[in-house]
Amino acid sequence: MSRQIFPFLVLLLVLAFGLSLAFGSVSIPFTQVVHILLGGTPEKAAWADILFKFRLPKALTAVLVGAALSTSGLQMQTLFRNPLADPYILGVSSGASLGVALVILGMGGGGTALTFISGLGTFGNFTLALAASLGAALVLGAVLLLARRVQNTLTLLVTGLMFGYLASAVVSLLIYFSQPERVQVFSLWTAGSFSGVTWPQMNVFLPAALLGLLIALTMVKPLNALLLGDDYARSLGLNVRRARVWIIVSASLLAGVSTAFCGPIWFIGVAVPHVARSLLKTADHRSLLPASLLMGAAFALLADLIAQLPGSQRVLPLNVVMSLFGVPVILSIILRQKQLRQL
Amino acid sequence: MLTTSSLTIGYHHPLASELNLELRPAELVCLIGPNGVGKSTLLRTLAGMEKPLAGTVWLAGQNLHHLPPRELAKRLAIVLTGRVESPLLTARELVSLGRHPYTDWLGRLTPRDEEAIQRAMQLTDTLRFSARPLAQLSDGERQKVMIARALAQEPGVLLLDEPTAFLDLPRRVELLQLLRHLARETHTAVLLSTHDLDLALRLADRLWLLSSAGTMEVGLPEELALGGAVARVFQSEGAYFDHAIGAFRVHQPVSGPVSLSGGQYGVTAAWTWRALERVGYQVHNGSSRHAVHIEILAESRWRLLTPSGQSEHASLQSLLHQLSCASHENLL
Known part of the structure; x- marks a missing residue:
């Protein structure tokens, strides 16, 4: 079942991508979607705009975030040999939240939230992304500094958690002293969304995510060696410290850039690698990593599709959909196994 | 093959010092000594995993601690005490990880690698369950797979830390016999630490006897027993080594x-x-x-x-x- 699953996963991804383009608050016939994408003129002029300005970047964002978080989660689970590890375990998303909180909650004295947001202008989202990236990078830098010194991987895990608590405490403090409107804007950011990424932003997001995935790909062999534990990995000739640094760079870049542009997206990062293990029944990262990547992308697309409530004007918070629809699906897959597949 | 000169081992303070040891090809050496004297530390130091406090470990004329990790992994392999908790890995996948120092950046196996894996599994008689995941292997089978993984590295020196610890008596005998056979067959220098004095005395080519005072006595098992060295190192309140029969006696006589x-x-x-x-x-x-x-x-x-x-x-x-x-x- 190991290799044969890949064509199926690719098909699933293509299907989800197609659905995500075709469905939304405005319904566009599928034939028209294909027609427009191939460069034809649409029946209604607005359809091309909707497709190119909104749905295409959004679908692409979903694919990237899904792939990024699943890959990152898989790396963290193996590095820390802990099935509960997720992309945010080293405090990267807490750092990003802190950055965003400082911008939304901490900046400027008066003014309502609305004027504040409009004050940020067309680059409003971009400012948030920048703040989030800086916050994530700050935490990442601290963790990396430690990773080069610390011998024991577990110490790193605990320190990462501590950084996370520290950042959360500052965010709570900011919320405590902020106006309700601004807190609302901040909580909107924490709900997660794929629709905030515009084409100019994609110029940053896409290369950063691809770079993270590329580094992850080169870490497949070290990850396999790390399955045996740090000592054995070292005895196999692996430079464990260096491998650890690169794995953290890759995983945190992926998690950080996703959080920066889409807010913290829960659940995908921890669940998808388990599903991949359950379905593929292997611990070999040469299969697990591409499988997680494909599944994560498809899952993110489908979750976003549900969040749009096709045919209606309402949009549900992404993280709510992730959990409400994701948990039953994933529980059913995992519980069907006799035992939770360990790493 | 592997020698030490004036080696001092330990973490912060020395556990044993002035060790001048030698491992020869095709030889099975058992490292014995009471708990806590530093058997594991010595093995880890010889494997390059810990730095010596003083002195040098030489591997075929080169300072072992200066060898690039990958180079070292091609010449020396170690089997550690801790259990590997990766239940999804199959026996064969685990053994193929032994090819890590030889494979490309993706870890792809060449026909040469497959050959080495096959041979390692043949020698250890693990081909029977090569497709089974670790979770479904008994302790004895698992230990053999770990040894096969080490052999897949094609090392000149094989170190094992308490390889018989989790096994019952027949399995221990089988494992030690296997290791002795491997040493002869592959011309590998094999060093293992063990608590199994009785088996070590019967199967080892030579003994390294590490005392709690941090001194090492090296020799034929029979010589060390005869000279009273074994009895000296292992004397304690609950048990004593009777060198007339070459085994421990549990109780000191209390009645007439x-x-x-x-x-x-x-x-x-x-x-x-x-x-x-x-x-x-x-x-x-x-x-x-x-x-x-x-x-x-x-x-x-x-x-x-x-x-x-x-x-x-x-x-x-x-x-x-x-x-x-x-x-x-x-x-x-």
């Missing part, structure tokens, strides 16, 4: 001497001897008769002679019972 005759009933005599020792008697050969004497009359027939009389017994249990009654009377 007993003589035993009837050696023609070999097995019965041996187990009678053990039973008497277990309850605390100091047993002597029947050639010199003591006040308390036991004579074996048949396969399961004993006669007990004490100053207060004699009795015959059809079971060891009744013999021991009568003996304890008799000695109580004596005390009173």
